[in-house]
Amino acid sequence: MSHYCASKAALDHFRADEEVAATKRMPLGFMTESEEVGELIVYLASDKARSVTGSTYAIDVGVALSGFNTFLNILHNRN
Numbered sequence: 001m002s003h004y005c006a007s008k009a010a011l012d013h014f015r016a017d018e019e020v021a022a023t024k025r026m027p028l029g030f031m032t033e034s035e036e037v038g039e040l041i042v043y044l045a046s047d048k049a050r051s052v053t054g055s056t057y058a059i060d061v062g063v064a065l066s067g068f069n070t071f072l073n074i075l076h077n078r079n
Helices: 016-025 034-045 068-076
Strands: none
Touching: none
16 A cells, blocks of 8 residues: 555644645545545455456556655645
8 A cells, every 4th residue: 555645534634624624635635535445455356356356546546647646746736
């Protein structure tokens, strides 16, 4: 698992207005719901994924494509 997750859990320590501002700055404009991560885990644990090996899944609302520093800046820049 990644050390950082672009999820609502990452914003637990933010005030409501800071969370809204950070969410708007995410590349896709929203944060990942924990259920979305759970759905991938359920799929990967199922027989439907029996041929899936050695794969990496980025459930990060586009942070990996825009650069990891973007996510860190979003979390630390509360303007």
